Amino acid sequence: MQVPTPKFSAKTFEIVRRTKRWSVENYHPYPVSVEDGEGVWLIDIEGNRFLDCLSCYSAVNFGYGHPKIMAAHARTARLPVLPRGAFYNSEVSWVYEELAGICPIPNPRVMPLNSGAEAVERGIKFGRRWGYRKKGIKLGKAIPEIISIVNNFHGRTYGPLSLSSDEDYKEFGPFLPGIKKVPFGNINALKAAITPHTVSVILEPVLGEAGAIVPYEGYLREVRELCTASNVLMFVDEVQTGFCRTGDLFAVNYEGIRPDGMFLGKALGGGVLKVSAVVVRAEVADLIKPGDDGSTFGGSPADAVVARAVFRVVSEERMADKAREMGKYILNGLRSINSSHVKEVRGRGLLIGIELNRSSPPARHFGDKLLLLNVAMKDTHKRVLRVAPPLIISKEEADFLLDRVEHVLTKAY
Numbered sequence: 001m002q003v004p005t006p007k008f009s010a011k012t013f014e015i016v017r018r019t020k021r022w023s024v025e026n027y028h029p030y031p032v033s034v035e036d037g038e039g040v041w042l043i044d045i046e047g048n049r050f051l052d053c054l055s056c057y058s059a060v061n062f063g064y065g066h067p068k069i070m071a072a073h074a075r076t077a078r079l080p081v082l083p084r085g086a087f088y089n090s091e092v093s094w095v096y097e098e099l100a101g102i103c104p105i106p107n108p109r110v111m112p113l114n115s116g117a118e119a120v121e122r123g124i125k126f127g128r129r130w131g132y133r134k135k136g137i138k139l140g141k142a143i144p145e146i147i148s149i150v151n152n153f154h155g156r157t158y159g160p161l162s163l164s165s166d167e168d169y170k171e172f173g174p175f176l177p178g179i180k181k182v183p184f185g186n187i188n189a190l191k192a193a194i195t196p197h198t199v200s201v202i203l204e205p206v207l208g209e210a211g212a213i214v215p216y217e218g219y220l221r222e223v224r225e226l227c228t229a230s231n232v233l234m235f236v237d238e239v240q241t242g243f244c245r246t247g248d249l250f251a252v253n254y255e256g257i258r259p260d261g262m263f264l265g266k267a268l269g270g271g272v273l274k275v276s277a278v279v280v281r282a283e284v285a286d287l288i289k290p291g292d293d294g295s296t297f298g299g300s301p302a303d304a305v306v307a308r309a310v311f312r313v314v315s316e317e318r319m320a321d322k323a324r325e326m327g328k329y330i331l332n333g334l335r336s337i338n339s340s341h342v343k344e345v346r347g348r349g350l351l352i353g354i355e356l357n358r359s360s361p362p363a364r365h366f367g368d369k370l371l372l373l374n375v376a377m378k379d380t381h382k383r384v385l386r387v388a389p390p391l392i393i394s395k396e397e398a399d400f401l402l403d404r405v406e407h408v409l410t411k412a413y
């Protein structure tokens, strides 16, 4: 596969300069101005091509310019934005039914929203209300407790920040009270943290931002059983893992479990719109009455049209199989690279992390080198390179990727 080596001109430097001059610098992007995408490739303003290993943090699972998603998106240009609080809409009615039909939640109900963090916020609200109304926690007398996981990532608003164990967020506090954090994959720690006031456990089935950390087989089932036995709701954050990223439609499907609620986002919008949802059991959903919650844009007809296209693409194009097969291929390829920098290669489906040794340069250093070899791959938690290309990646493209990764990890950089 021939891809010309990237070249950069004053055009790019000027865009970077203008952006840095006027923006809040809450990110540290690569100095590349991406203007287009095609399949698994990002195309910048200079015409350079980069194999995308980010997929917009798993929002672009089906690649750039997917014809069925593009066609649906084009249809949305003429659709009105409708407040769900005032009107019904046929497309929206279908999206409820179709999403409920594929979620492994018993007797599911759907609330559409706009971002992953918003879905998590609603999960927190549902859990607390359920605690007061169903578990018997006395309002004003006790605090409903929520258990989250050390090193989780659930977003940037106050609910997710309150669930987080990240020390860097400390000075955004104070946070929500009643949150306990336990290590991932430690069922005894979870058991010990549960009290009569615990309303919910919130966890990612695979830790995404923490670097594709997969729990031992049976962990999610044990969490399910423990939650059921303790009368605690199990909420699973599939914002990043959902819609085939880990090689199954949802990551919880690996263990065949049925949570009480799921948070969805990112790929639900096909990589073209910001669509999210919280899906919960009817017994929990029914505790919310008209006026208790809402969102101006959540559940707009445009979101519904694109989300329905996503459901079709996922099933018609066997996206879960693709992610599983190519995930295995790339994981094995990465594991066969003999590099003193690599501590561990892990992951599930196409959510893969390469953890580097403490003595090695930071992951960003290797990301910088990969960029010059036409591969866009970012670091997470400083020591992990995240490999999460669109699920449509071909074998030839995977070989291109493996070849470049081997080069940067085995040369004396």
Ligand code: PLP
Binding pocket: 057, 114, 115, 116, 117, 118, 120, 153, 154, 155, 156, 204, 208, 209, 237, 238, 239, 240, 241, 265, 266
């Ligand atoms: N939950 C998980 C597991 C995520 O990975 C993310 C984002 O990376 C979020 C929630 C937050 O989603 P958003 O950025 O759409 O608010």
